[in-house]
Amino acid sequence: MEGSTNERLDFGRMGYGCNHYRRRCKIRAPCCNEIYSCRHCHNDATSMLKNPYDRHELVRSDVKQVVCSVCDTEQPATQVCTNCGVNMGEYFCDICKFYDDDNEKGQFHCDDCGICRVGGRENFFHCKKCGSCYSISLRDNHSCVENSMRHHCPICYEYLFDSLKDTTVMKCGHTMHVECYNEMIKRDKYCCPICSKSVIDMSRTWKRIDEEIEATIMPEDYRYKKVWILCNDCNDTTEAYFHIIGQKCSHCKSYNTRQIAPPVRPQ
Template sequence: DICHLFDKDKKQYHCQPCGICRIGPKEKYFHCTKCNLCLATDLKDNHKCVENVSRQNCPVCMEDIHTSRIEAHVLPCGHLLHNYTLCMYVFLCSQIICNDCQAHCTVSFHVLGMKCSSCGSYNTAQDGGLIYP
C-alpha cells in the first residue's frame, strides 16, 4: 500500500497516474489518460477530453482542481469547475450598466460577462453587487 491512511471508511485509493490518493470507492472511478485525472465511470465514454484539464485552476474560485477534495463538475466543453462554485452562481443576478446604450438592467450573473437586456451588448459593467432573485 503506497498511502498509509487511517480513515478507511471513505474507501480511499491511490491512483498511480494521478500520483495522489482519491476518495473512492475505486470501482466507481477510472483514470482518463488524456485528461490526466480520475472521473466517475459513467463519464468513461461520455465526456470531451481536454489534455491535462485537472492541472488548471477552477476558473471561478481560482483554486487547484487536481488536489482538491471538492468534487469537480465536467462541463460539456470538457473543462472543470468545482461543484460548489457552479451551484453558488447558478441563481445569482447582477445589476449592470451598458456602456453602449447606457441602460441599467438586472441580468443573470455570468463569470465571463453579462448581456444587456436592452441592446444585447456585452460591453457592460456591474452597477452594484450580486443579487439572489
C-alpha cells in the same frame, strides 16, 4: 500495549488527527524538518509566512519519517507503529505516504494520477487525455480537454488536481469545484468562465429571447443594420441583424454570441 493484535491495531482509531484527516501519526516535512499533522496543515502554515521565499508546499511522496500520535515514537513511514503496534492509518499508501483512519471513504491509489483518491476504485476511470480520474458515468460521455484537471478552479483559483473538494466536468470539458459551479449557476451565470460556452441547456432561454425580439421593434436607423458575430457555443462566425437584446447565431441558434470586427476579405 497489552491485548490482542487486533485490539492493538485498532487502539485510538478516529481519536487523533486534524481538520483534514483522522490518523494516528504526524509527518516530519523533509523540506523544512518540521512536524505537522498532514501535508495540508504544512501547506496552510507555510503559506502564511511573512517572507515569500520561505513559502513552499510539501511533496507528499518525499515524506520519510512519521511520529506515532499514540506513543510519540518517530520512525520510518510504515502503516504499523514499530513501538506500540497501532495502525497509524487504517488506509495507508506507501507511494504517497498517506494515512487515513476513515477507510469508508473508499481510498485508492491511481498510478496514472500518481496520487490517492477517494470514492472507490470501481466508481472511477482514468481519462488519459484529461489527465485525471473521472466518475464512470463520464466514460465516453464528456468532452476531453488535455490536462483539464491540472489547472486552477476558474472561480476560487484553488488547484483542482489534488483538491479535497468535489469537482465537476462541464459540457465544454473544463472543470471546476462543484460548490463553485453551483454558486455560479445560482447567480445566473451560465457560461464557462474559461471558454464562454453555455454549461446548461439554454434552449428555453433562447426561445424566450426570440419572443422578446419579436415584440421589440428597433428604430428605423437600426432595423436593417447587420453585424458580424462570433458564437461562443459553436465557434461559428456569421452575419446577423443587430438588435439591442441580442444577436442569434444562424448556425446553432444560440444567443451566446458577441460582436466582432468584420472578417478581412481577400483582395
